[in-house]
Amino acid sequence: MAQTMITLDGYQRLAIRSDRTKIGGGIDLAVLGLVGEIGSLLSETKKKQRDARSYLGYEASVVEEMGDVLWYLAVLSHHAGLLLSDVAGDRAKEGTDPTFAELQPQQTLALQTPTVAFERTLLRLAGEVGRIASLGGRGNFTGDPALRELLSGIFDTLTSAADEAGITLEQAAKRNLAKAEDRWPTERAIPPLFDESFPQEERLPRSLVVDLFERTGGNNKRYVVQRCNGIFIGDRLTDNIMKPDDYRFHDAFHYAYAAILGWSPVTRALFRQKRKSEARVDEGEDGARAILIEEGVATFVFGEAKRLDFFEGQRPGDLGFGFLKSVRQFVRGYEVEACPLWLWEEAILAGNEAFRFLREKRGGRLRLDLDGRRLSVEDIPA
Template identity: 30%
Template sequence: MAIQRGELMELHEFAARAGETDLTTDPDRGLQIVLHGLAGEAGSVVSEAKKWFRDGRPPAGLAGRVSEELGDLLWYVAAAANRLSLDLNVVAEQSLTKAALNFAAELPPPSEYDAGWPDSQRLLRQMSVRFVEDNSGAVPIVRMEPLGELAERIEKNRQRKQLGDPLDDNLAIDDGYRYHDVIHLAHAAVLGWSPVLRGLMGAKRKAGDGETDRVQDGARAAAIEEGLAAFVFNFLEPDDFEATDDLLGWDLIKHVRRTVRGLEVEDQPPVAWKRTYRQAFDVFRSLRDTGGGVVELDLDARTISVAGD
């Protein structure tokens, strides 16, 4: 039955109608054909763009030809969905959800995963840390000095004046990894999450039945965060740690979100992770290039920055 001009059609109806004209009976061969067809029709659209690039102007009749190619492309999309038993409506909805998550411009309100816990087991909402580089030895070493209320908290909870242990790059080349703790600080500032920082400042959530301490603040969570910091550091190193939108693309963010699955931070949208690493490596490059500095965290504003910048 022909569709009348102006008549709307649901995607699942389009898929059903497309299936009536997908006549290959062998399942494997049929799927191969439609997948190759997808590539072919996408290539046809690219060819129109190539003509535009070559001639310096859009080719005559562009809209009509692209309309036809998109129609063919839609047929192959529907055929592929049919052969893989996918509901095209669900596929479309998931695509829109992914786009909304990936391209959202604004951060949601700040997370307080430790709301309701005793003050001593909560991350401070504002913190300052001084990074000090020591070049007196064979390799540069960096230590973190907590300032203000954070220093008081650590001295009370951990009976020490230093945040963590001094670090060098632990590598034959100087790549600045000695400053990588700024990534953990960024996790805390932008995401409200850092089992590593909680451990360093003695703010693990030990009240109650111990489940939160074991799962969210325990050794596995800290190891996951350390692994995540090392992975993103190494991923951005070839581009001098420029955390651009292109580098912080969907594939990277998808890997990051998969890595933290099962932890409280898994609910953070892609925009939050992008903002985290963009700010983290802005601060990292500043500290590396100047040999240290004071870093300020504001968990309410979801920001981390170098004082004075």
């Protein structure tokens, strides 16, 4: 996709494949999303002005936010029965499907600081989106004759904002499609396991059965122990918090990462499967820092999941995009960063499903299948 020109309607056809906003025949969610993305774009500008020296990644953020605005615009047009080329207005000849490059033939420039013109155009864009939101407040406005004109105005102003920012909408569109594919892929192609090229003794076990169960020690203190092939492994785990919350069962998360992502420095250390044949990998991917990073991921996920009943009833596609992005931020620079967001979601959901079982039954048997990228949980046989 990065090497080919993309047309407006071609982009729209790809964008609507990840549309989850059409509910109950209305288009309010798409309108709300558009309003929200304009707000995010303005927020990026504000942060750059306020924290000019310390705020990094401004250009990348603006490109991403413009791509999100473009996505909602394409989806909203689709809901209204319009092609994106239909709302391009005077920028496209009627009956044609131009490429984004044809609408913006200028070269991109580095976006370092928000200009006054850019700020004013964004405010104008916010006003135009506000008008379409006001129109939508009256109900389902798919057939409203004013809709096409309003959408055309938004598209024209968005293009002007991109011109002033030195950003092409083609760049924003392609990055947006890659982002959607990362989260809601058309085909779920599972990446290869990270240790496939290593000797067998350095690979995570492709099949593993681990029992986790609770014990009560002195002072009625509860802890969790683990057993594999009849041998007790690891340390006794407690909640390590003033108010108990069953965090002692959290190794279910680590086993989910191992089974589904093919990544878990914690599990490697526990079963002594570190990749010592390559010193850089042994230290950089399987070492103490990587273990701490994974523990940080597990703690963050646990904290978020605890607020939401450990994602009970959640299915693939339900977890928040921002939450998944934050999880992957933890592992930036490590091999698992290459795993797509949808696979992270599957690992998180599987880990929480196992955790809920362990918490309810006070123990259980976990079965890891790395080849099938699955984690299951069941009662421990009597």
